[in-house]
Amino acid sequence: MNAPSAAISCRGLRKSYDDVKAVDGLDLEVSAGECFGLLGPNGAGKTTTIEILEGLTRPDTGDVAVLGRRWGSHERELRERMGISLQETRLTEKLTVYETLALFRSFYTRGRSPEQLMADLSLEEKRDARVGKLSGGQRQRLAVACALAGDPEILFLDEPTTGLDPQSRLQLWERIAAYKAAGRTVLLTTHYMEEAERLCDRVAIVDHGRIIAVGTPGELVAGLHAPHFIEFSTEPAVTDALLAGIPGIGERRQRDGRWFLAAASLAQAVPALIASLDGAGAKLVSLSTHRSTLEDVFIALTGRELRDE
Amino acid sequence: MSERQHPLLALTKARLLEFVREPEALFWVFAFPIIMAVVLGFAFRDRPPDPVPVGVVAGPKAPEISGALAKADTVKPISYASLAAGLEGLRTGKITLLVEDAGGLVYHFDPTIPDARIARLEVDDAIQRARGRTDPSPARLAEVHEKGSRYIDFLLPGILGLNLMGTGIWGIGFSIVNARLKKTLKLMVATPMRKSHYLLAQMLSRFVFLVLEVVVILVFGVAAFHVPVRGSLGALGFVTVLGALCFAGLGLLVVARARTLEAASGLMNLVMVPMWLLSGVFFSSERFPKAAQPFIQALPLTAVNDALRAVMLEGRSLALLGTEILIMAVWGIASFALALKIFRWQ
Numbered sequence: 001m002n003a004p005s006a007a008i009s010c011r012g013l014r015k016s017y018d019d020v021k022a023v024d025g026l027d028l029e030v031s032a033g034e035c036f037g038l039l040g041p042n043g044a045g046k047t048t049t050i051e052i053l054e055g056l057t058r059p060d061t062g063d064v065a066v067l068g069r070r071w072g073s074h075e076r077e078l079r080e081r082m083g084i085s086l087q088e089t090r091l092t093e094k095l096t097v098y099e100t101l102a103l104f105r106s107f108y109t110r111g112r113s114p115e116q117l118m119a120d121l122s123l124e125e126k127r128d129a130r131v132g133k134l135s136g137g138q139r140q141r142l143a144v145a146c147a148l149a150g151d152p153e154i155l156f157l158d159e160p161t162t163g164l165d166p167q168s169r170l171q172l173w174e175r176i177a178a179y180k181a182a183g184r185t186v187l188l189t190t191h192y193m194e195e196a197e198r199l200c201d202r203v204a205i206v207d208h209g210r211i212i213a214v215g216t217p218g219e220l221v222a223g224l225h226a227p228h229f230i231e232f233s234t235e236p237a238v239t240d241a242l243l244a245g246i247p248g249i250g251e252r253r254q255r256d257g258r259w260f261l262a263a264a265s266l267a268q269a270v271p272a273l274i275a276s277l278d279g280a281g282a283k284l285v286s287l288s289t290h291r292s293t294l295e296d297v298f299i300a301l302t303g304r305e306l307r308d309e
Numbered sequence: 310m311s312e313r314q315h316p317l318l319a320l321t322k323a324r325l326l327e328f329v330r331e332p333e334a335l336f337w338v339f340a341f342p343i344i345m346a347v348v349l350g351f352a353f354r355d356r357p358p359d360p361v362p363v364g365v366v367a368g369p370k371a372p373e374i375s376g377a378l379a380k381a382d383t384v385k386p387i388s389y390a391s392l393a394a395g396l397e398g399l400r401t402g403k404i405t406l407l408v409e410d411a412g413g414l415v416y417h418f419d420p421t422i423p424d425a426r427i428a429r430l431e432v433d434d435a436i437q438r439a440r441g442r443t444d445p446s447p448a449r450l451a452e453v454h455e456k457g458s459r460y461i462d463f464l465l466p467g468i469l470g471l472n473l474m475g476t477g478i479w480g481i482g483f484s485i486v487n488a489r490l491k492k493t494l495k496l497m498v499a500t501p502m503r504k505s506h507y508l509l510a511q512m513l514s515r516f517v518f519l520v521l522e523v524v525v526i527l528v529f530g531v532a533a534f535h536v537p538v539r540g541s542l543g544a545l546g547f548v549t550v551l552g553a554l555c556f557a558g559l560g561l562l563v564v565a566r567a568r569t570l571e572a573a574s575g576l577m578n579l580v581m582v583p584m585w586l587l588s589g590v591f592f593s594s595e596r597f598p599k600a601a602q603p604f605i606q607a608l609p610l611t612a613v614n615d616a617l618r619a620v621m622l623e624g625r626s627l628a629l630l631g632t633e634i635l636i637m638a639v640w641g642i643a644s645f646a647l648a649l650k651i652f653r654w655q
Contacts, residue, residue: 056499056655079501086499090491094330095323106319107502113312130330150500 006068007032007154007185008053013062015048015209022048023059024209030202032153035176035186037196039294040206041304046189047087047158049206053187054084054156067153080108083147085140087158087189093132097123097142100131101149108150117145121175137168144175155179157188161195173198193294205298212301220297226250226262229296230269230289233258234282242280246272251300260299262292316502320510324484325517334480338518339525342472346529349464360385361428364395364404368411377439378408383431406432462537465530466617467590472522473549474584474610477556478577480518481511482564486573495655508649512557519553539624547627548620551634552613555641559609561648568653584610612636 055071101114248269250262263269389395407417530536567573588610616633
């Protein structure tokens with residue numbers, strides 16, 4: 001049923017914990033050589049989905065194929081051919097970086113040496129440091145290095161940069177991009193839209209255990225029909241009726257006393273907005289604009305922000 | 310592409326490194342048995358037994374009785390002003406027997422206490438002889454102090470067995486529950502690692518410590534108390550290795566499903582405490598009722614202790630230890646197989 005180029009495919013995945021539907025009818029197709037992102041807020045079902053695809057969680061119903069193989073019949077072969085980094089992995093603190101990598105290398109019949117892995121993830125200086133003494137960024141790089149120990153064809157990363165400082169995040173993004181550049185497949189979950197935009201060829205937006213939109217970041221943003229957003233607040237607040245009349249303004253939303261307006265052209269919309277506010281006697285407290293992002297796509301689809309719990 | 314270690318070797322090595330870098334763990338495995346042996350050394354050092362305190366109620370014949378008792382080195386007379394005071398001393402355990410002679414010799418004592426029964430015989434003997442009794446056939450006393458028949462000789466193999474059980478079950482149990490809590494286990498299961506390798510490595514890493522642990526206790530026992538090792542070292546080695554594997558398997562089984570350290574501790578105690586009591590560590594398991602014997606004999610610690618004692622004290626060869634070896638092997642293999650089957654990996 002799968003085209004040979006499909007690295008991962010699943011149909012009708014469902015998984016409930018007690019009465020909570022973590023995954024609620026999810027279909028997915030990831031091509032070989034693609035970096036695919038599952039983007040969604042915490043609790044959207046991303047981790048359950050990726051763990052089902054990784055063969056660590058059994059779905060209640062649904063069908064999963066990785067590299068054209070099933071978990072039930074080809075588990076060992078699949079494990080040899082893929083690398084996994086779990087969310088919040090805590091590696092043994094008493095072992096050194098080198099010892100940890102040598103241990104993980106030993107599990108695979110073929111793979112990369114600890115030296116190569118340390119070079120890949122810039123961990124050479126920490127060769128003999130115990131895992132317990134590493135910073136958060138170094139630990140996460142080590143976790144990814146462990147996932148790469150078998151030189152995998154597919155890399156699964158669950159929230160790879162959550163909780164990292166911006167510099168560590170950039171470092172890790174570079175490594176993931178380099179791995180992908182070698183023609184390998186990556187599936188990652190994230191709730192950072194910036195991460196999805198930077199790394200992913202295609203993104204699936206996940207909410208309440210379902211995929212509500214799939215496409216390249218460009219396609220998804222283009223689907224908004226509004227390349228820009230204007231965000232402002234005034235004193236006193238203005239009503240929707242006033243904004244409705246402004247030319248070049250699309251969708252309007254109000255949140256925490258601020259307005260968010262989708263605009264096709266800033267050059268047209270911003271002067272018109274300021275003129276209308278002046279006319280109504282409302283004083284601008286703040287005004288900013290940004291190019292539309294996946295965050296705006298998520299808000300437009302769900303009415304909520306990604307960082308909402 | 311790079312060379313790799315055998316995963317079983319790599320896992321065993323990682324487990325050993327993790328262990329030696331944990332100072333608390335080292336204390337419990339090495340320092341604890343030594344401290345235990347030192348304490349026992351004080352308790353069982355070579356010296357004559359303490360004389361048993363015996364009360365004498367004041368009266369006209371009291372000085373004569375006290376004089377007779379003072380000559381016997383097995384009892385120590387203590388004077389009491391009245392019968393009531395003497396009985397009070399008896400009740401509170403200050404003396405084990407009270408002698409009263411107001412117109413007739415009376416011994417007050419609790420016959421359920423072995424020391425009191427012995428004291429009665431010794432005291433009566435001393436008093437009757439002092440009052441002129443002659444023995445129709447006097448006996449010569451030939452005292453035996455042979456190594457191997459003292460309490461310490463009985464106890465040391467028991468301590469060895471106890472330690473094999475403790476470090477096996479605790480050492481393996483806590484390490485596994487920790488790895489499960491920290492999701493290290495889940496991460497390893499996500500690799501092609503064979504699950505049996507992980508569990509076998511836990512058992513194998515025990516060997517290294519086992520050798521050290523056994524040597525420490527044994528050397529201490531032989532050097533400080535001259536505890537005999539009459540059987541071959543090979544047989545002793547075989548029994549300890551088999552015993553350690555048996556308890557390692559049991560350790561794996563005990564924590565096969567436990568999700569928290571609390572649950573694991575509870576289960577470990579549930580398994581170990583009955584064996585501390587029943588399996589003949591501090592006193593012979595034969596003291597328990599006959600009906601309980603089949604159950605007690607089937608316990609792994611009973612088999613380990615019996616086998617250790619048979620090799621060390623009686624010099625028995627492995628060929629004569631078939632039952633014990635079979636019990637240990639069955640426990641080890643069955644618990645390992647069951648643990649592998651029901652193990653919770655995430």
